Amino acid sequence: MKVMDEHPHDAVDVIEDISQDVKLTFSEEKQNFLRDFPSTTAAELLAEKQRLLFSRPEEDEQEEQLMETLYPNVREVGFYLEQAGVGLGREEMQRIFLALKQLVESQALLGCRLWGKILGTESSYIVAEAQYIEGEEEEEKNAEEVAEKEEEREAQAKENEMYPLPQSTYKPPPAVPKEALGTGANKFVYYVCKEPGHSWVKLPSVSPAQITVARLIYKFFTGRLDHQIVSYPPFPGNEANYLRAQIARISAGTQVSPKGFFRIREEEGDEEDEVVQDSSEVNPDFEGIPVFEMASLSTWVHHIQYILQQGRCTWVNLAGKTGEDSNEEGEAEEKEEPDEPEPEVGPRLLDPLSKDSEMFNVPSWSSMVSSTLTFQHAVAVQRSNRWPGAYAYACGKKFENIYVGWGLKYAGEGYSPPVPPLPQKEYASDRKEIAEALDPSLEEEQELKEALDEQRAVQEEMEDIDDEDDED
Amino acid sequence: MDSRWLLCSLDLVAGNGCTVSLEHRAALQTSMVLLKKNYKFHRVLLWGKVLGLNKDYFIAQGRGDDELVDKKNLYSFDCVDWFLLPSATESMIQEVSVVAKRRFVGDPSYVYEHVEMSGGQDGAVDSPVVAKVSEESRLAVTVHQIDEEASVVPRGAFVKSPRGLVHVNRSFAGLSDSQAKKLDNFFHFRKAKNPNKKSVLEIGDLSPAIDFLDTLSDDVPKGSWSHQCECAGNVCVLRSLLWLGLTFYHLPMTPQHGYIYMGDGTRNLNLPFML
Numbered sequence: 001m002k003v004m005d006e007h008p009h010d011a012v013d014v015i016e017d018i019s020q021d022v023k024l025t026f027s028e029e030k031q032n033f034l035r036d037f038p039s040t041t042a043a044e045l046l047a048e049k050q051r052l053l054f055s056r057p058e059e060d061e062q063e064e065q066l067m068e069t070l071y072p073n074v075r076e077v078g079f080y081l082e083q084a085g086v087g088l089g090r091e092e093m094q095r096i097f098l099a100l101k102q103l104v105e106s107q108a109l110l111g112c113r114l115w116g117k118i119l120g121t122e123s124s125y126i127v128a129e130a131q132y133i134e135g136e137e138e139e140e141k142n143a144e145e146v147a148e149k150e151e152e153r154e155a156q157a158k159e160n161e162m163y164p165l166p167q168s169t170y171k172p173p174p175a176v177p178k179e180a181l182g183t184g185a186n187k188f189v190y191y192v193c194k195e196p197g198h199s200w201v202k203l204p205s206v207s208p209a210q211i212t213v214a215r216l217i218y219k220f221f222t223g224r225l226d227h228q229i230v231s232y233p234p235f236p237g238n239e240a241n242y243l244r245a246q247i248a249r250i251s252a253g254t255q256v257s258p259k260g261f262f263r264i265r266e267e268e269g270d271e272e273d274e275v276v277q278d279s280s281e282v283n284p285d286f287e288g289i290p291v292f293e294m295a296s297l298s299t300w301v302h303h304i305q306y307i308l309q310q311g312r313c314t315w316v317n318l319a320g321k322t323g324e325d326s327n328e329e330g331e332a333e334e335k336e337e338p339d340e341p342e343p344e345v346g347p348r349l350l351d352p353l354s355k356d357s358e359m360f361n362v363p364s365w366s367s368m369v370s371s372t373l374t375f376q377h378a379v380a381v382q383r384s385n386r387w388p389g390a391y392a393y394a395c396g397k398k399f400e401n402i403y404v405g406w407g408l409k410y411a412g413e414g415y416s417p418p419v420p421p422l423p424q425k426e427y428a429s430d431r432k433e434i435a436e437a438l439d440p441s442l443e444e445e446q447e448l449k450e451a452l453d454e455q456r457a458v459q460e461e462m463e464d465i466d467d468e469d470d471e472d
Numbered sequence: 473m474d475s476r477w478l479l480c481s482l483d484l485v486a487g488n489g490c491t492v493s494l495e496h497r498a499a500l501q502t503s504m505v506l507l508k509k510n511y512k513f514h515r516v517l518l519w520g521k522v523l524g525l526n527k528d529y530f531i532a533q534g535r536g537d538d539e540l541v542d543k544k545n546l547y548s549f550d551c552v553d554w555f556l557l558p559s560a561t562e563s564m565i566q567e568v569s570v571v572a573k574r575r576f577v578g579d580p581s582y583v584y585e586h587v588e589m590s591g592g593q594d595g596a597v598d599s600p601v602v603a604k605v606s607e608e609s610r611l612a613v614t615v616h617q618i619d620e621e622a623s624v625v626p627r628g629a630f631v632k633s634p635r636g637l638v639h640v641n642r643s644f645a646g647l648s649d650s651q652a653k654k655l656d657n658f659f660h661f662r663k664a665k666n667p668n669k670k671s672v673l674e675i676g677d678l679s680p681a682i683d684f685l686d687t688l689s690d691d692v693p694k695g696s697w698s699h700q701c702e703c704a705g706n707v708c709v710l711r712s713l714l715w716l717g718l719t720f721y722h723l724p725m726t727p728q729h730g731y732i733y734m735g736d737g738t739r740n741l742n743l744p745f746m747l
Contacts, residue, residue: 043706085493089486117489121698121713220746362575366525371495372550388736389489404489406716413573415742
């Protein structure tokens, strides 16, 4: 209207301005009141936790340089492992390195080592091995006492019943005692975490019962420490205990070192019966062994004790306990010597790998050299076939063991679970009321009937004769 | 795993513990380029590593026009010299499954023997049938079986053209974070067997160019795939529990994906006990 009245020169521009204003009124940019709530993804949460790994403490910078290196040089270990074709990737190893440093600082450990990584179906565990500090008490004892009290209450309730039900004569075999912390299978303490940056959780110490059952079952790890293991035979514990048992088995079977690196610690006053050499120390006179010799099995030795059939590293004679019970029953039995179980013997400490027996026609170890082109600077690697995922490398004076795998032993062609035992008899068989006997068959019954008839006939004859006699 | 981004992706699958040493990586870069030229492949992939008792085999796979069908496998010990593997036929698969058990030895000319005593019911013993299989054919069959049962690609990474040829989808931008968490969005890279007949409603949502493969969630037993986020939560990693050692990785919102097998080449028959 304005344009038509006034006829300005730049009519097109004016109309354009007007049309733009009109269009703007139509298309109002509605503010999106419904916006996506910015949810924190798992990656962001993890990144925040891992950010802490990279923070440096501001004070005590000078003291750090004076402190001894309590945690290993994981970067160096990662470098050598990469040459061997093993590893977790450089950035991941760096994160693990920083996480180990965090562990040592938070728990005030004397020393620790990266043991390896165990994969699980939902998430994995990174495992660190630490020296046992004396004075740490077990918190599990309280749990055991509570369980015992509950059992006592149940037993009392049963005794109050009027008619005794058949009591089970099953006596479970005496439990093998745990090894003390710092010795045998419990020599080291293990900490696990899911990802570097998460807090480290200490694993409980392992008991021989757990090891014996872990030898019979074959289960994946899920990644949750409180997961219940459903298996036959039933595993005494949850996934944390199963993890600890497998770690103990793997350590005993695959932790190896070059010959001469460790030597037996000489003890004064050895016992007569058992000279158990269970301690070894670093040999200060060790000089590196050249690579082409390290590629054979005879230059490697185990430096962790073998776990016996019983589930412990040192054998315990359980027959002593049964002897005490029989003393209560009678003296006559005291004279009989119960068959003493023979002490179990396993491979000795520092036995070379060439003594490791084959499993399912597969040798226990495969050895290789990392590079065939540059032989002089190569790394010798031993790969375990018993525990797929266990590796050991040696280069000059340095060596290291690592395990990255699913935590399961090589089961050959197939794993067969143990068979359940036969069902027990309900009642003791010497009670006559419930003794079973066969019903007499038809022929036997007829024979018996004929025999009785004969007897009766004979008796009647006798009576008739008597009567006749009497009559006479 | 495509040879073009071999360097950065090997670190992403290293969660399994198996990586390739630096020397082999350098050798692979050179030799794969030569392989591509000599055999006229469209793409060359590092398929993986089969660990033997004495030596390990590196396996490479070359893809031709049709990614699903034109596959050729090659093996090598040092990543420099490559030898062609025979393609697996039905008879070979049957022979190998009967004869070859336990671990690979590491020598391609090693012969596995299996003696079958074919005796009749009368007690008359006929001549024993000895089946022989060389390790090379066992390797070929194993690679084929792993590809059939455990290969993984994300949904949308491959497209079926109207002629039936399967190509790499150049406009695949990656799965989103939420999509990467569902097992439905990952497919087996093999001829579709369609174990679960889908209802018409479900088929309506799918697109025939993209959804022509079987999903991982149809696998039996359920739970035979381990699905995790690794490398500081950035990478989506799938691990097969049936063939231990197969790892698939994918970076969400990027077109990077790949799978690699690093293991001893045996199927995990104990899986039902272990879950």
